[in-house]
Amino acid sequence: MIEQESEVIFNKKVADGTFLMGLRSYEISSGAKPGQFVMLRVRQSFDPLLRRPFSICGTREDDIFLILYRLVGRGTTILSHVGEGTKLSVTGPLGKGFDIPKPGRKSLLIAGGIGIAPLIFLARKIKMIDLIFMAGYGSLKEVIDLESAGLKVPDIRIATDDGTLGHKGLVTDLLESYMTMSGNEMFKVFSCGPLHMLKRIAAITINSGAECQVSLEASMACGLGACQSCAVKSSSDQGMVYYHVCRDGPVFPAKSIDWKSI
Amino acid sequence: MIEQESEVIFNKKVADGTFLMGLRSYEISSGAKPGQFVMLRVRQSFDPLLRRPFSICGTREDDIFLILYRLVGRGTTILSHVGEGTKLSVTGPLGKGFDIPKPGRKSLLIAGGIGIAPLIFLARKIKMIDLIFMAGYGSLKEVIDLESAGLKVPDIRIATDDGTLGHKGLVTDLLESYMTMSGNEMFKVFSCGPLHMLKRIAAITINSGAECQVSLEASMACGLGACQSCAVKSSSDQGMVYYHVCRDGPVFPAKSIDWKSI
Amino acid sequence: MTSINSDLSVKIGTLELKNPVLTASGTFGYGSEFSSLIDINKLGGIVVKGISLRPRAGNPPPRIVETHCGMLNAIGLANIGLENFLKEKLPWLQSLSTAVIVNIYGHSIEEYAAVAAGLKGVEGVSAIEINISCPNVECGGMVFGTDPKTSARVTEAVLKESDKPVIVKLSPNVTDIRAIAISVEKAGAYAISLINTLTGMAIDVEKRVPKLANITGGLSGPAIRPVALYMVYQVVKAVKIPVIGIGGIMNYWDALEFLIAGARAIQVGTANFVEPDVSLDIIEGLKRFCMDREIISIDDIIGTLNEKVDPGGQGTRTN
Amino acid sequence: MTSINSDLSVKIGTLELKNPVLTASGTFGYGSEFSSLIDINKLGGIVVKGISLRPRAGNPPPRIVETHCGMLNAIGLANIGLENFLKEKLPWLQSLSTAVIVNIYGHSIEEYAAVAAGLKGVEGVSAIEINISCPNVECGGMVFGTDPKTSARVTEAVLKESDKPVIVKLSPNVTDIRAIAISVEKAGAYAISLINTLTGMAIDVEKRVPKLANITGGLSGPAIRPVALYMVYQVVKAVKIPVIGIGGIMNYWDALEFLIAGARAIQVGTANFVEPDVSLDIIEGLKRFCMDREIISIDDIIGTLNEKVDPGGQGTRTN
């Protein structure tokens, strides 16, 4: 883990309200694991004050790591105006990533919206033959072309709320129909997206006995496990009542979370 | 007076720590009088929160008005990074300007540092033959080439603290030696600069009976005469105890100010 | 597109406002200063600079300093005094077609009462707002508004002399704002407005002197909004009279926070310096907000806070 | 270039600090969380997260929300409890060569005393800081630190059980901070630290719910610095024991404001989130400031505020 000024190499729009940024950092790009994140200061200012967390969406040989982000508020809007060559203060890589699956078994990567970011990084570590990538969006114009992030996935299945691309409906529908079709085949699920979607996926997978890892989101101040901002309730009756998403996660086995509290 | 988004046409360094900015506004450039100022929002942000006051340093036929500013803190630093084409929110023209002198009598314009800004504008309204421009700076590298602001003054006298250009010492020395030389010739003084300098000039001119107008500075919040932030004590025993620099000034007859309070 | 024309008008007791957006005392002068920049009559109302019995020069400069997302002011309640106000400022104010609220203060209970008496029967003054954040000379400089009993006494004294709705404006520099609010409600206040500024200070490190000649000043602006909102929220629950929310409101979204918490109107202060036409933007924004959501009346927003937070709501990864 | 090597060390009573920069409780975890990013031993000291007798889970999420130049937190004093602290965290803390101050709190006077008792004789704990901004269950939820009497009682109870210097950390949510300060001084406190957070709130307008599950939270960050500085200034004048300044300190310049006002040390809180190495930058900055001005010891800065402001000083047009 390191805190440093990283140079913005590029910062480009890749879909409606969605940007891909490349930043140069040897330490982060060489050390990052899929599912880990960075805390990024969008500008030298106290308004906005706090760093913003972003999943690492990929790394390149030339010491560049990628983040894929969606405009949701002030911080991300400021970020989208940052020019090439600007240096931004970045802390990372932070948190625990996904368990990289061993080859030979199907891995279902299920993304909701911008939750696709850490899954793009994870996908690179999985044999294409084992990989099924399901991605849900609001509408066609939000769909991210994975090739813009340097990824080619043969089996990619899209759902959009309005039916402008792929299945009309939820990405969880895709999971459910996959399960109906696949019969007893063993598979693992890796998911990231809105909490309500993850809750649904957790219910489905816990029910079916499939292994499932989810990457969670929470309001964060430090990203280091120090401030206890990023609490999420654990399903265990004993020990820790709350996990801290920044340090105990952001990736958790779905069954370890108390989904009722969400 | 108007509040509007004005486009930055240029923003260039003209001396050490000193920038000249041109902004497009028909209303301001056509309505402005020397000594008036604008309140400018350096960026869309609440930190810094308040607008910054800047004297209008000149106007051009093409609806552009100029401000000449010195880097002193956060606001001016942010301003110096503003790119061409950016729109900044500007309120102006504000306040009361200088009384433009009638031809035939000498006008001494005495500037301290960046206090030169409103005097550059005033100089354009004065016949060159009547004009003597005295400017004091810390050092040669701070000296502003008046031609960069489009002004050619035949009689310009410079003082620098360190003697790197012109007289080594204070600009008030130049005034004093002028007075010694000129004998009984009548003249008017127009001055802008640090308060301590203005205080000295006020003392000299009040003593000699010369007419003197000074442009004052004060911390301002509204610039409209509404908040009473920008108080400066009046020399009168009756009536108003405090003037408000933004509305009663920023230009005042030197004798109307209570210099003891400064 | 919706065809609904949402109604922004609100009532503060008997005082009817065409919309809930007022400008806060001390930040909008006597109104006329802004009249060349905005159409004052579009406002819900204006609260003029605090008026005392006699003219007051105010504090020596510097009187303000900027802080992070805020500013400190120590104007020292400079004003032209009741008599000059009635003579010089009132006629123009009377020509307005919006509510004019006169903010008053005194250094003794008698002075408060005297200013109220001077406004009795005066046309064109819609209400009086009492600023009780004034140093109470009789109690050794502590502020009137920091003690429930003196707050009530000031309120009663003003009510006795006044024929107008009386709003009491509370100071936030107290341990328990509810106690003060309840006390002035009992004393008969028509409405409560809050908050005035938080006391603060800034130091010039290079010169090792306070940045304000008065040493301390009042903090306002977006920095204080969370504190203001919390106090409004508490007071709304503690009293039955209407509450007017003030503190760091910069746009219509901020205004909505206060309305949802239960404020029946809001005042815009420091924001007037940042954008002189901000109050009109806020009115526009409120109107659009209501129309977009087919909300018939702004009343249907006021006090609609639901206290149960959805923990799943904190994410931004909407599908 | 000057050859002077300015001395940054300060004394808080018997507690010697290598420099006046501490990290504030709750913003620096148990120290170890930051150890891979900065050299903790360069700090004047660290104040660990508030410890209670038993582990506490804390409040449901969301626990924080950003505000303008600040943040609200409602962590709910989540901590691992005294026993786990001694077992799991203390050994690492004991290996440090900087001051370790343990922040403690309780929901009753007895609980405060019990935590202090549990730290008695423990090596490697340089001092105890009592957080009296805790809801006082015995007094119906009002906070211990808002009443001079209960503040004193907590202080006395902790002192009785403690063999360490006891610092009392004050809540700013009071009418008169001096009364509380004087009261805990009389009760025997070694030092006073202030301020804790200002109570505030934020509302999600779209959903009409509070942004924090706990509804209210504590405001910290640069937004509150003017309030903090004023309270430190007041308390320094009111008591003779050392004062530690806290609130919105983001850089060495801010730290100097507090030192000039008379704080003998400062704590850095929210800034740790913005820049994890900010405390080291502050130490560097203080050193450079002193050296550039040939100030031999940081002591020569502390309490050097000159209250007479030069009105001519407000201009920026230096010649």
Ligand SMILES: Cc1cc2nc3c(=O)[nH]c(=O)nc-3n(C[C@H](O)[C@H](O)[C@H](O)COP(=O)(O)OP(=O)(O)OC[C@H]3O[C@@H](n4cnc5c(N)ncnc54)[C@H](O)[C@@H]3O)c2cc1C
């Ligand atoms: C571990 C982690 C990884 C993330 N990875 C990505 C990613 O790869 N791409 C991406 O676009 N976004 C990601 N996010 C979400 C991203 O951090 C927020 O979208 C961003 O902080 C919003 O900043 P803003 O200033 O634009 O929005 P704000 O104006 O601050 O807020 C807008 C909305 O975002 C919510 N929000 C603000 N901060 C956070 C936060 N820290 N966590 C969650 N919600 C927040 C607010 O509650 C509000 O509803 C991640 C979050 C976490 C915790």
Ligand SMILES: Cc1cc2nc3c(=O)[nH]c(=O)nc-3n(C[C@H](O)[C@H](O)[C@H](O)COP(=O)(O)OP(=O)(O)OC[C@H]3O[C@@H](n4cnc5c(N)ncnc54)[C@H](O)[C@@H]3O)c2cc1C
């Ligand atoms: C009527 C008027 C006309 C002016 N004209 C010019 C001009 O033509 N060119 C120019 O360079 N400057 C001019 N100034 C000064 C200019 O407004 C300040 O330099 C500027 O506001 C500083 O902003 P900052 O954010 O960079 O500094 P800050 O970081 O805010 O402050 C740095 C220093 O500047 C002082 N300062 C901050 N704001 C003001 C203010 N509003 N008035 C006075 N001092 C302040 C502070 O006390 C501090 O010492 C004028 C000021 C006034 C009142």
Ligand SMILES: Cc1cc2nc3c(=O)[nH]c(=O)nc-3n(C[C@H](O)[C@H](O)[C@H](O)COP(=O)(O)O)c2cc1C
């Ligand atoms: C420069 C200035 C002057 C003020 N003068 C008064 C006043 O005369 N009477 C009063 O009751 N409040 C006065 N206030 C307080 C404001 O009306 C308002 O309560 C406070 O600033 C908080 O709102 P804001 O954050 O929107 O500014 C003044 C505030 C400022 C900034």
Ligand SMILES: Cc1cc2nc3c(=O)[nH]c(=O)nc-3n(C[C@H](O)[C@H](O)[C@H](O)COP(=O)(O)O)c2cc1C
């Ligand atoms: C996330 C968070 C947790 C905190 N926890 C504690 C705590 O456990 N005990 C305590 O005394 N103060 C706690 N505080 C208050 C800080 O120590 C400090 O007093 C306050 O934040 C003001 O300083 P700042 O503006 O530099 O953050 C906490 C503050 C924050 C932001």
Ligand code: FES
């Ligand atoms: S963000 Fe601070 S503990 Fe997780």
Ligand code: FES
């Ligand atoms: S700046 Fe507001 S009255 Fe002059």
